[in-house]
Amino acid sequence: MSDEYFARIVDEESLADYFEREVGPVAEYEMHHHQEGHSNETLFVEWGDRDLVVRRPPPGEVADTAHDVLREYRVMDALQDTDVRVPPTVLACEDHSVLGCDFYVMERVAGDVLRESEPERFAASEHRQRIGEELVDGLCEIHAVEYEDVGLGEFGHPEGFTARQVERWSEQLTWAFDVTTEEREVPELYDVMEWLTENVPDAPAHTLVQGDYKLDNVMYGPGTPPEIVAVFDWELSTLGNPLVDLGWMLSYWWDAGDPEPPQATDSLNATFMTGEGYPTRQDLVARYEERTGIEYENDRFYRALAVYKLAGLGEMFFRRYLEGNADDPLYPKMESGVPELADRAVRIIEGEEPL
Known part of the structure; x- marks a missing residue:
């Protein structure tokens, strides 16, 4: 820097x-x-x-x-x-x-954020399994909060939250496109935008939503077995549909046999959880459903929405790079990274990247 x-x-x-x-x-x-x-x-x-x-x-x-x-x-x-x-x-x-x-x-909290690999102390199969279980359990704890009791009853407007997610991220994309389309266009995102708008599902009961819950936004403590000691990055938190959180988390969790992640966003796509001993996405969903009593339906919508939102973030990053308002080496990579994300969202919608 x-x-x-x-x-x-x-x-x-x-x-x-x-x-x-x-x-x-x-x-x-x-x-x-x-x-x-x-x-x-x-x-x-x-x-x-x-x-x-x-x-x-x-x-x-x-x-x-x-x-x-x-x-x-x-x-x-x-x-x-x-x-x-x-x-x-x-x-x-x-x-x-x-x-x-x-x-x-x-x-500041002590521990490890798992970005590109696991710490050596977590290499055993039972620890790998626990990494995934802790990740799910941390999300369940968020969704179990009695938000009225902690003073967050006015923290959001949960009615219509899922449709507003599509609308808001479409607006973020449009804001970024005002500058980035001079460099290149991403027409597939308009197709994803249309599909998401037309396929908004009914939501389960509203909960506190973290908004950016994924493996590298939690910290595991310095000991074993793996235990989450902190959840970070709450800037997008609100009240709304908990399955939006779950779909976001799942979009970052790779299974063996998945297509290769977008190359330009490698730093966002750790794949070490494809190794032996780690739970699959379906395992994570089963634990979430058991712990919360909430059924995870409409997976294609929630994971496509997650990738669409990531594309929106990437396009905002690219705009900030073009305007000279960033010093992050990831941002210029979004010129090709966002089109790759758009392709991934299309694959999920078309059933080519199943749960």
Whole structure:
């Protein structure tokens, strides 16, 4: 990452002054950019003997409903005393004189995020099985939250949520296309848009929805057996259809015999869970249904919607790259990555990539 981009996302002196006022003075501190994510920006701050994390939106113009970090803070703060495994929250800041944007602070949690491979301590078959079970159980805990009781009763508008998902992500795509179509077009996405619009299913009972629940948005603790200690990236959370969450999670879980993932989005498509001992997508669904009592119907819709949303994210990334508002090497790859995702969504719709 360039020093110039780092300076765009954090004024170190201003943030240090804020921390001194709100957290307390320290003799020494360090700040650095954590570049694993591809949406909101994450800063690690060693503030004396405390390890903290700052989350802020990316610089530049963003789509209207994207990158709402204070929404992310609000839901994590509300979930502190529930079974949902969220990092301890510290502060939220709406004062744009500090970083030029909203941001929040949370405690840093120790463990591993499984992105490209499993840690050696998880290589045994029983641990591999448990990785998948924990992933499902973490989602079940979210969907079991009595959201009224924790102050999230007004957190969303669950009626019509699934149809609005299609509409909202179509709007995000359209926003990105305003710039990206000058480079290339992705006509297949209009076909997917039409199919999703015409095939919105009836939803089960509404729950809290995480919005971005997948393997690399959870952290497994440092010991064995595998145990999730934190769920991250709540910026898209709301109240709505829990099967949208499940379809999203499943779209990132690869089975042996699946088609090759889109090449341009390799960094988003870990495939180590195709190894011996890992549960299949059908295993994950069976555990979810058993634990929640919710039947997973209309799989083609939910997984196609997931890939469509990922294409929407990718196209927004590509627009930000073209406008010079990103320093992420993934973003320029979306020129070919989004068309690959569009092809995958079509395959799911046509039954060529079954559950």
